[in-house]
Structures are given as structure tokens and as C-alpha cells.
Amino acid sequence: MKWLDFKxxxxxxFWSPIPSVIAAGVLAAYYFGITGTFWAVTGEFTRWGGHxxxxxGFHPETWGYFKVIHLEGSPLSRVDGVMIIGMFAGCLSAAxxxxxxxxxxxxxxxxxxxxxxxxxxxxxxxxLAMGCNLAAFFTGIPQFSLHAxxxxxxxxxxxxxxxxxxxxxxFRVAVKMQKVSAAQSLVQTPExxxxxxxxxxxxxxxxxxxxxxxxxxxxxxxxxxxxxxxxGILIERGQVCFTSAFRDLWxxxxxxxxxxxxLGMAVSTIGVYSYIQLGVxxxxxxxxxxAVIGGLLFGFGIVLAGSCETGWMYRAVEGQVHYWWVGLGNxxxxxxxxxxxxxxxxxxxxxxxxxxLLVVFGKTxxxxxxxxxxxxxxxxxxxxxxxFFAAKTVAQEVV
Numbered sequence: 528m529k530w531l532d533f534k535x536x537x538x539x540x541f542w543s544p545i546p547s548v549i550a551a552g553v554l555a556a557y558y559f560g561i562t563g564t565f566w567a568v569t570g571e572f573t574r575w576g577g578h579x580x581x582x583x584g585f586h587p588e589t590w591g592y593f594k595v596i597h598l599e600g601s602p603l604s605r606v607d608g609v610m611i612i613g614m615f616a617g618c619l620s621a622a623x624x625x626x627x628x629x630x631x632x633x634x635x636x637x638x639x640x641x642x643x644x645x646x647x648x649x650x651x652x653x654x655l656a657m658g659c660n661l662a663a664f665f666t667g668i669p670q671f672s673l674h675a676x677x678x679x680x681x682x683x684x685x686x687x688x689x690x691x692x693x694x695x696x697x698f699r700v701a702v703k704m705q706k707v708s709a710a711q712s713l714v715q716t717p718e719x720x721x722x723x724x725x726x727x728x729x730x731x732x733x734x735x736x737x738x739x740x741x742x743x744x745x746x747x748x749x750x751x752x753x754x755x756x757x758x759g760i761l762i763e764r765g766q767v768c769f770t771s772a773f774r775d776l777w778x779x780x781x782x783x784x785x786x787x788x789x790l791g792m793a794v795s796t797i798g799v800y801s802y803i804q805l806g807v808x809x810x811x812x813x814x815x816x817x818a819v820i821g822g823l824l825f826g827f828g829i830v831l832a833g834s835c836e837t838g839w840m841y842r843a844v845e846g847q848v849h850y851w852w853v854g855l856g857n858x859x860x861x862x863x864x865x866x867x868x869x870x871x872x873x874x875x876x877x878x879x880x881x882x883x884l885l886v887v888f889g890k891t892x893x894x895x896x897x898x899x900x901x902x903x904x905x906x907x908x909x910x911x912x913x914x915f916f917a918a919k920t921v922a923q924e925v926v
Contacts, residue, residue: 646856685826
């Protein structure tokens with residue numbers, strides 16, 4: 528294959544969601560096995576909020592939540608921190624390769640409200656449940672933690688409520704029509720596209736070199752940066768967004784991203800299972816009301832905001848200002864949860880057991896139960912798709 532063909536097909540054009548999400552699932556399993564940690568982002572965003580509070584003279588390191596997730600060090604010295612830096616570098620590199628970086632302002636002030644309020648609700652809910660879409664769908668479920676299933680099912684329900692809420696008249700912004708005398712041709716700027724492609728390659732190469740340099744002093748940090756770079760490229764090129772997966776399910780009947788996520792989890796599960804059998808400890812969290820309430824809030828929040836944790840990251844570097852507000856809201860919401868954790872945790876979380884499906888059902892049984900539930904989830908998506916379009920066809924015939 529010639530370089531120009533490779534560039535067009537794999538660096539400039541968007542990728543199909545299904546292979547992109549499956550590849551992310553494979554990488555998530557390797558990331559777990561090689562580094563011993565988990566593909567998740569909101570925990571680190573919470574720490575960023577903690578550092579900001581420290582900068583203003585507060586002492587969040589004494590709070591119970593930060594004793595659970597740890598506030599020591601800085602983003603440059605933590606595995607999660609360098610992984611997220613790598614993700615942003617990967618997102619930006621991929622966006623520049625395709626000339627997909629352009630400053631885009633929200634079309635109405637109500638969108639800023641949605642972004643900030645939805646981000647706060649989603650960030651609060653994610654950390655209440657001890658995870659986000661990544662920490663549940665690509666960490667908790669493949670690692671056989673019952674709390675992740677509570678969170679996932681509640682998230683689906685939350686997105687249903689969110690989809691109906693954002694359809695209220697207050698969120699319907701009128702489209703402004705502009706009269707023109709003639710159609711305007713699309714202006715192409717090949718020189719600018721070429722410059723941005725080179726800049727994307729420089730950022731990509733710079734991140735790779737930075738990661739390699741880190742491996743000499745801290746191998747795990749260097750590897751985390753490389754994994755983050757790959758994750759970022761995958762989510763931007765595949766436009767991987769859990770919000771669109773669930774929102775589209777309810778509003779348009781489109782199921783491609785939802786199917787991709789289920790298949791990605793299925794692939795990741797067997798890889799994670801293998802590493803667990805080799806002795807890598809899984810992340811099992813409290814299967815209590817916190818996971819259910821957190822999932823409902825998270826699902827509602829991401830639909831209100833218009834994006835999940837992965838979605839706002841790559842859209843923000845593409846220049847979509849709306850998602851800068853979503854990211855800020857995520858950090859605020861997660862930090863607010865840390866503030867009130869000591870008051871609500873004994874009631875909603877820590878009094879409940881950490882349920883490991885591999886312990887409850889046995890090593891083989893836990894694996895089979897997980898795959899059975901994933902199969903049921905896929906069948907439910909297929910059933911909903913058929914039902915949605917059948918109902919739509921009937922409605923059109925009546926009209």
C-alpha cells in the first residue's frame with residue numbers, strides 16, 4: 528500500500544466504530560495486565576480538582592475520598608496522570624492528521640448551561656459509583672465486579688431519562704436562516720491541511736519520545752503514556768462516545784456504537800480474565816446504592832451535557848468549546864463528590880460488600896455469567912432496534 532493511500536484510509540478518514548472499540552477493549556486488557564492498573568479517567572480528574580483546592584490553600588488530602596484514591600504526587604508522576612496526558616496527545620495528533628481542528632463556539636447560551644450542569648452531574652455520579660463509562664464498561668465489567676453491572680444498567684436508565692429531558696422545549700434552539708444569493712463553494716486549503724498533518728506527526732513523535740524517555744526511570748509511567756497515546760488515537764479516529772451510543776438508541780434507534788461497546792467488553796473480558804488467573808489483582812468495588820444512584824446521575828448527566836468522559840476529551844481538542852465546559856463540569860462534579868464523601872459513603876457505599884463474580888460463581892462460572900449477561904445485553908439492543916424501527920414504520924403508515 529502506498530503512503531498516500533495509507534494516510535487517506537487510516538490517518539485522515541474516520542474509522543469504523545466496531546473495530547475501533549474492539550481494539551480499545553484489547554488495549555484495555557493489555558494495559559491492565561502490563562501496568563497492573565486500569566483504563567479510567569475520572570479518578571485522575573478528581574485529583575486535579577484536589578490539586579486546585581490545595582493551590583488555593585485547602586487541604587483535601589485529609590478528606591476520606593482522597594485517602595481512597597490517593598492524592599500523592601502530580602499528574603506527571605502518577606500512572607493515571609501520564610496516561611491521560613498521552614490520551615490528549617493522541618486525540619490532538621489524530622485530529623490534526625485529518626485537519627479536524629477548528630474553533631467552534633456553542634450556538635446558544637443554553638448549550639453552555641447544558642455542558643456545565645451535565646458535566647457536574649456526570650462527574651458527581653461517576654465518582655459516587657467509583658467509576659465512569661471507562662471504569663465500569665472497560666474496567667469493572669471485564670474485571671468481574673458486580674458494582675459495574677449495577678452502574679452500567681443504571682447508566683442506561685439514566686440516559687433514557689436524559690434523552691427525554693433534553694427534548695423539552697427549553698432546549699430546542701431555533702435555527703437561524705440566512706438568505707444568500709447563490710450557493711457558496713467549499714473552500715479547500717491543502718496547504719493548511721498539510722501543515723496540520725505535519726504538526727500532528729510532531730506531537731505524536733514527541734509523545735512517543737517522551738514516553739520512551741520515561742521508561743528509563745519509571746517503566747510503568749512510560750508504558751502508561753504509550754497506552755494513553757494509543758487510546759487517544761482510537762477514540763478520536765473512531766469517534767467513540769458512550770453518550771451517542773445510548774442517546775441514539777433512544778432517539779434515533781441507531782445501535783452501531785452500543786453493539787461496538789458490548790463487543791469491545793466481550794473481547795476485553797477474556798484478556799483480563801487471563802491476567803487475573805496469572806495473579807494480577809482486579810478492581811472490585813462496593814456493590815451498593817452508590818453504584819445505582821451514581822449510574823443514574825451519570826447517564827442523565829452525559830446526555831444533558833452531550834458527551835461522556837471519552838467524548839469530551841477528543842471533541843475538546845478538536846476545538847469544540849462546548850466540550851471545554853463539559854470537562855470543567857466533570858472536574859467540579861467529581862470534586863464536589865469528594866467533598867461530601869465522608870457523609871454519604873457509610874450509608875451508600877462502604878457498608879456494602881465488594882462482590883467479585885469469580886469468587887461468587889467460581890473462576891469458570893464467573894466468566895460464563897459475565898458472557899451470558901453480555902449476550903443478553905446484545906440481544907436487548909437488537910430487540911430494541913427492531914422494535915424502534917417497526918414502531919416508526921407503523922407511525923409513518925398511519926400518517
